[in-house]
Amino acid sequence: MGIWDIVSGASDSLKRNAPNQTPVTKVAKNVFSTAYGFGSAAVTKVDGAVRDKMIPYFRNEQVWSKISLYGPILLRNGASA
Secondary structure, eight states, X not given: OOHHHHHHHHHHHHHHHSXXXXXXXXXXHHHHHHHXXXXXHHHHHHHXXXXXXXXXHXXXXXXXXXXXXXXXXXXXXXXXX
């Protein structure tokens, strides 16, 4: 009887004696699905609000030049924080 027989026997014993995880798995799946739904709805609302407020600015040539000037600086400094 080798070490792998002992490990295999122990893992089989644990599998036989472990409680049924199906109800917990279903509850967790429902919780995560609901949380994802709420998060997705929030992101969609924020995206719509930002687009409504920002699109007039994006059509302006001066704004685009400032974004192209300061955008990389903000990204570099934000990534290092």
